[in-house]
Amino acid sequence: MDLTLNASERAFRDEVATWLAENAPRERRPPAGPAMVEFDVAWQRRQFDAGWAGISWPAEYGGRGLSLVQQVIWYSEYARAGAPTETGVCFVGNAHAGPTLIACADEELKRRHLPRILSGEEIWCQGFSEPGAGSDLAGLSTRAVIDGDHLVVNGQKIWTSYAHHAQQQELLVRTSTGARRQDGITWVVCPMDTPGIEVRPIRTITGHDDFCEVFYDDVRIPLTNVVGAVDDGWRVAMSTLSFERGTGFLPEQVELVARVDELVDLARTRTDRTGRALIEDSGLAERLATARAEAHAVLAMTLAVISRNARSSLPGPEASMVRLLFSQLQQRVAALAVDLRGLEGLAEGSPWVHDYLYLFATTIAAGTKDVQRGIVAERVLGLPRGR
Ligand SMILES: Cc1cc2nc3c(=O)[nH]c(=O)nc-3n(C[C@H](O)[C@H](O)[C@H](O)COP(=O)(O)OP(=O)(O)OC[C@H]3O[C@@H](n4cnc5c(N)ncnc54)[C@H](O)[C@@H]3O)c2cc1C
Numbered sequence: 001m002d003l004t005l006n007a008s009e010r011a012f013r014d015e016v017a018t019w020l021a022e023n024a025p026r027e028r029r030p031p032a033g034p035a036m037v038e039f040d041v042a043w044q045r046r047q048f049d050a051g052w053a054g055i056s057w058p059a060e061y062g063g064r065g066l067s068l069v070q071q072v073i074w075y076s077e078y079a080r081a082g083a084p085t086e087t088g089v090c091f092v093g094n095a096h097a098g099p100t101l102i103a104c105a106d107e108e109l110k111r112r113h114l115p116r117i118l119s120g121e122e123i124w125c126q127g128f129s130e131p132g133a134g135s136d137l138a139g140l141s142t143r144a145v146i147d148g149d150h151l152v153v154n155g156q157k158i159w160t161s162y163a164h165h166a167q168q169q170e171l172l173v174r175t176s177t178g179a180r181r182q183d184g185i186t187w188v189v190c191p192m193d194t195p196g197i198e199v200r201p202i203r204t205i206t207g208h209d210d211f212c213e214v215f216y217d218d219v220r221i222p223l224t225n226v227v228g229a230v231d232d233g234w235r236v237a238m239s240t241l242s243f244e245r246g247t248g249f250l251p252e253q254v255e256l257v258a259r260v261d262e263l264v265d266l267a268r269t270r271t272d273r274t275g276r277a278l279i280e281d282s283g284l285a286e287r288l289a290t291a292r293a294e295a296h297a298v299l300a301m302t303l304a305v306i307s308r309n310a311r312s313s314l315p316g317p318e319a320s321m322v323r324l325l326f327s328q329l330q331q332r333v334a335a336l337a338v339d340l341r342g343l344e345g346l347a348e349g350s351p352w353v354h355d356y357l358y359l360f361a362t363t364i365a366a367g368t369k370d371v372q373r374g375i376v377a378e379r380v381l382g383l384p385r386g387r
Pocket of ligand 1: 125126127128129130131133134135136158159160161162361362364365366367368369370371374
C-alpha cells in the first residue's frame with residue numbers, strides 16, 4: 001500500500017480535517033456512567049449522519065466503501081483534531097465485532113447488524129474470557145447445546161467490558177469436545193436482552209465499573225446467529241482477535257505520538273526547584289526521546305499491518321508485535337506524564353492519574369503481554385515451542 005497521498009487523497013484529507021475541526025466534541029468525555037454512554041453514542045451518531053462512520057466498510061452495509069488509505073487518513077486526522085480516542089462503548093462494534101462480521105458472517109447477519117453498529121444503535125460487548133479461561137481461551141467451558149433451531153447456553157463470562165450497556169455480544173461457547181480443545185467452539189451473536197442473562201458490574205482500581213461478570217442460565221439463541229459454523233468458532237475468534245490486536249488502536253497510536261510531543265513541550269517550559277527546565281535533566285530527556293522514537297515506530301508497524309491487510313483481508317499474528325509494544329509504551333508515557341507534572345500529576349481526580357491507573361490494564365486486555373510474546377515467538381519468528 002502506497003501511503004504517499006495523491007491529489008484526491010489530499011483533498012479527502014482536507015475535507016476530513018475541516019469536518020473534524022467543526023464537529024469533534026470539545027468537552028472531555030465523561031469517564032463513566034450514563035453520561036459516558038450518551039457521549040459515546042452521540043459522537044458515533046454524529047459521525048454516521050455525516051457519512052464518516054465505517055470509511056472502509058462496504059457501502060451496502062452503511063459504510064463508505066473507501067480505500068484503506070482513506071481509512072488511515074481519517075484516523076490520522078481524527079487523532080490530530082483531538083477527537084475522543086478512549087476505548088468507548090462503541091469500540092467493540094467498530095473495531096472487532098463489525099470487522100469479524102464483514103469477514104466471516106452470512107449476508108443476513110451483516111445486513112442486520114453492521115448499519116446499526118455504525119449508527120450507534122447497537123453497542124456490542126465481547127464475551128470471550130471466563131474465570132478459568134483468559135489467556136487459555138481454548139479452555140472455555142460455557143456450554144451450548146442445540147435444541148431445535150436454538151443454542152441453549154449455560155455458564156459464565158468475566159471481564160466483559162460495558163456488558164451492562166450493550167445490546168449485542170460476540171459470544172464464544174463450547175458446543176462439543178473435539179480432538180483439539182480449539183475444536184468444538186462456536187462464535188455466536190447473543191442479544192443481551194435474552195431471558196436468562198444476568199449482568200453484574202465489577203468496580204476497578206479507577207473507581208469505575210466498566211467490567212462485568214455475565215451469567216447465562218438456559219439462554220436460547222437462534223442458530224441463525226452463529227457466525228461461521230457451529231464448532232468453527234475458533235477460526236472466527238482468531239479473526240476477531242487479530243482485528244482487536246492489530247488495527248483497532250490506530251487512532252490511539254496517532255494520538256500517542258501527539259501526546260509525547262506535548263510532553264516534550266511541557267518539559268521545555270516547566271522548571272524544577274532550581275529554575276532549570278525539566279528537559280535539561282538528562283534522564284527525563286532520554287525517556288522522552290525514547291518514547292518519541294517508539295511512538296513513531298509503533299505507528300509505522302501498524303501501517304505495515306494495515307498494508308498487509310489490504311492484500312490478505314485479515315491482520316496476521318504480526319498484530320501481536322504491535323499490541324505488545326504499544327501497550328507497554330502507553331504505560332511508560334502515562335508514567336512520564338505523571339512524573340513531569342510532579343505533585344499536580346498525583347492530585348486525586350486528575351486525568352493523568354486516571355490514565356496512569358487505567359493503563360495498567362492495557363498489558364492484560366486483548367491477551368496479556370506474555371501471551372503476545374508467545375505468539376510472536378512461535379508464529380512470527382517460528383521459534384520452537386517451549387512446552
Ligand atoms: C481493560 C480490559 C478489558 C477487557 N475486556 C474484555 C472483554 O470485553 N471481554 C473479554 O472476554 N475479556 C476482556 N478482558 C479480559 C482479558 O482478555 C483477560 O484478562 C486476558 O486474556 C488474561 O486472562 P486472565 O485475566 O484470565 O489471566 P490469566 O490467563 O489467568 O493469566 C495470569 C497470568 O499468567 C500469565 N500467563 C497465562 N498463560 C500464559 C502463557 N501461555 N504464557 C506466558 N504467560 C502466561 C499471564 O500473562 C498473566 O500474567 C479484558 C481485560 C482488560 C484488562
